[in-house]
Amino acid sequence: MSAPSVLIAGCGDVGSRLATQLLAAGWQVHGLRRDVSKLPNGVIGVAGDLFNEECPAAWPVGAVDYLVYCAAATDHDEEGYRKAYVQGLQNVLSWLGDYGQVPERLIFVSSSSVYGQQDGAWVDETSETVAAGYSGRLMLEAEQVALNSGIPASVLRLTGIYGPGREWLLTQVRRGYRVAVEPPLYGNRIHADDAAGLLAFLLDKDREGVKLDQLYIGVDDAPAPLAEVVGWLREYLGVTEWAEDASVRRTGSKRCSNARAKALGWVPKYSSYREGYAAILEGR
Template sequence: MAGNSILYVGAGSLAHQVAALLPQWHGWALRRTAGSLPQGLQQVLADVTSPVCPGDWPQACPDYVLITLVPAARTVEAYRQAYVEGVRNVLAWLQQHGQRPKRILFASSVGVYGQSDGQWVDEQSVTEPERWSGQVMLEAEQLLVDSGVPVTLVRLAGIYGGARRGFLERVRQGYHAGGNLNRFTNRIHEADAAGLLAHLLQLDAAGTPLAPVYVGVDDEPVEQDEVVRWLQQQMDVSGDPQLLLNPAGSSKRCSNRLARSTGWAPRYAGYRDGYSGMI
């Protein structure tokens, strides 16, 4: 597996952690602004929302492409620019250079599932998102599936850990769920999301066939209110009656059974494991 090349489209913290798990791989990191990169990666400065191909686009075809984009804002327009137009442009740039990677991995979202009655969801579940964010992500997925390049979609739940402390800090400030029960939430620690992506890349490079879709979550779907109450106890804080968290956008329990069947297992099996190291 040594010597595989990879193009990271989006070189944020998640991509950096994947690169750290693949130290023998070399390649490129496409990002909007200059910054430090893991050893073995060359910087490609580009805005994926612009159709203009970067002048320093890799001349050699990367063996793999990993897409981990982050929108500039949580709006329909920003999501469409990052995910739909971004994916469309990257595919066009590959085609423009006559490049066909062995596989593209796309960090998608469990938001493509619209189930909201606490059902269990897996890779075979119907994707009929009601929220605009899931609809946009599903459109980006379809662009990749229709590209003719082998693609694996990794649908991740809410990523936390590292600098992703938003939920934890809101609870510390007094935000609470207001007893809003029966709203299941799903999450995955950033280290486990990176571990799953690196694991799948290594499997494919070793000749193990990948499924077209994997759900990337921890072992413990849990009601939002339960997480809040546990965090309050651990941090010795209480809820402010005037500070209510937005209820979970949907309510479903996502299964990681298929991902686990590949030999991957989350280091942080549930929210207690993950948040304990952050408090």
């Protein structure tokens, strides 16, 4: 059997981690991004702009067995999100059509921002999507583009990704970041390696002939109140001074469940923020 091929469109941080894992498993990996010099060794570079309707000159001409779309918005406003997630995906689907390529499955990387729950309730793939902001609304629109593409598709809604290079909260804690304890503001996280690992896991399951669902949530085992996470980090880092006033720079309070992914056999390497942040701080 020949090696399966995958095109990772928007091959940035998570995409590159996925590419590295797939290369180690013998996959042929194409990575589409503007600057292909930043791709991991072994990835076949496809220099291109997802926002441009013109097909990249280096577009693969052979079979594309799988497509993973995991772009990131460069402009964090409504137009930037539409370009990155809706128009970018539409462009890639158009380029596939130009070459007569029909992947066995498309995996679209979405976000838990499609859930707007505020009361700390548990949510899963069957929960109502009540996105209030443009980010969640446009993610839902992009999800429908993927699911209506004519290609078998699955959507992976990732929660707050953290990891090396994604250390905003660590920086804030070192500066004395303080948040209110009550009411608890629940947050959801997944280490970047686990986000990539779940994508690789879903691809492998599809190759094995396992029937995938249309929706999955990518999150660790332990959603937790932000105050708890900040308190644990403060103790771990030995921070003894903090701001007089509590502040929170995010909205929403929900607990996302990974039960569907775990029922398929996936197990996160970092089961909670404790293991994940400890690995970052210890350089692992």
